[in-house]
Amino acid sequence: MKALAVLSSQERLYEQSRQQFEQIVERLCCEEIHSMSHSQIERELEKMGRELMRKLFEEHLRSRGPGRIGKPVTGADAVERPCMRLHERDLETIFGTVAVERAGYYSKEKSPSLHPLDADLNLPEQKYSLELCRRVAEEAAKTSFDETFESISKNTGGHVPKRQIEELVRDAARDFDAFYKMRHEQVVERKDTGSILVMSVDGKGVVMRTSDLREQTRKAAQARKHKMGARLSKGEKKNAKRMATVAAVYTVAPFIREPEDLICENNAERCEAMRPRPEKKRVWASLKKNSAAGHRRSICRGQLPGSFASKELGRPGRRQ
Known part of the structure; x- marks a missing residue:
């Protein structure tokens, strides 16, 4: 009896969703759907399914109540x-x-x-x-x-x-720096990482609007004369980019191979299976901030510069 009461309560909570599901079943059984191709049915079912998910979500939020506390x-x-x-x-x-x-x-x-x-x-x-x-x-x-x-x-x-x-x-991107600074502070030091520490610093040019270029580059771009009205012609792309500072740090285990590994028939597959993956890889890229000697020094010491945005990547690094 108690189980029936619980079921009845759940049915009342999700009554609109159940009705929507029944309408979908009825729709799939009608003659109009049977005359459609599979792609037409696929699109129709997706549309009806989204409405079902919307009602399920709304009724679930309603079932949790308005959040009354009962006190000031x-x-x-x-x-x-x-x-x-x-x-x-x-x-x-x-x-x-x-x-x-x-x-x-x-x-x-x-x-x-x-x-x-x-x-x-x-x-x-x-x-x-x-x-x-x-x-x-x-x-x-x-x-x-x-x-x-x-x-x-x-x-x-x-x-x-x-x-x-x-x-x-x-x-x-509003709290980008604060988010990654928090992640750096929460990093737990691991002792089982690879023995090789790999560090890389480079610059990447990104084409920008003239108004978003740095001051010196913007002045040079404004003094440039265009040969074409719609786009930049050959040789005019100079002073159109803003340099982003990019840095990467990760550890990796040594990849040691024997002569037999180089001459075996399935060398490529075997090497990929044996190759160690980078660990704790971090990449920073900042288009807004200027590169500074302090950032380079902190990277060389193995510290992570908090002023750069970072993200973890799962791609393997260069071969050792």
Whole structure:
């Protein structure tokens, strides 16, 4: 009897999702679908599936409640907020827009309301979910903003206008240095890494708008005379780039080979299987900051310069 009551409660929580699922099944059984090709059915099912995921997500958030505390809430400003009222906000997700109901605690003074559920769910301040923001940033790093807009609209149920895409990409890099500085401080020293320490520092030229070039390069670019109106002709690409400082540090075990390894029939496959992988690899690249002797010295000492952005890469380094 208790199990039936629990099941009945779950059915009530996800009633709209169950109805949506039944509609999908009915749709797949109708004559119109049976006359479609497999690609048409695939697109139709994806569209209906996103709506099902959206309703499941929304009903799950609703099942967690509005986040009532039952006592006054005090914020970081030391103001006690004894009053409570329900607020609803929209959250744009990869499935579409979902509504989130939250309990907002406020005081009669002019203080912003606090929503404990926002912290519990780690909801962002803006309308767009963190997963949708991540996909926007990844797409924008590969393509233009226009192509990012088309990709997000085509491959997700979320809607992000182009101007908001530009703002989200800027926000994604706002705490870049602080994030990687925190990662450096949390690095745990390992004693089982390879005995070879590999360090590399280089520069990479990136074509920029004239307004974004460094001052000296910008003056030279403005004094340049263009032969063509639409693009730079041969020899005009000078003073059009901004140099990014790039550094890499990793450890790797020695790769020792015997003469037999070089003359065996399956040498290439065997070498790839035996080759040690780089460990704890870090790469820094900064287009905004100038390179400095202090950064080079810190790299040579084996220290990691916190002012450079870093990311771990899984690609193997050069052969030893």
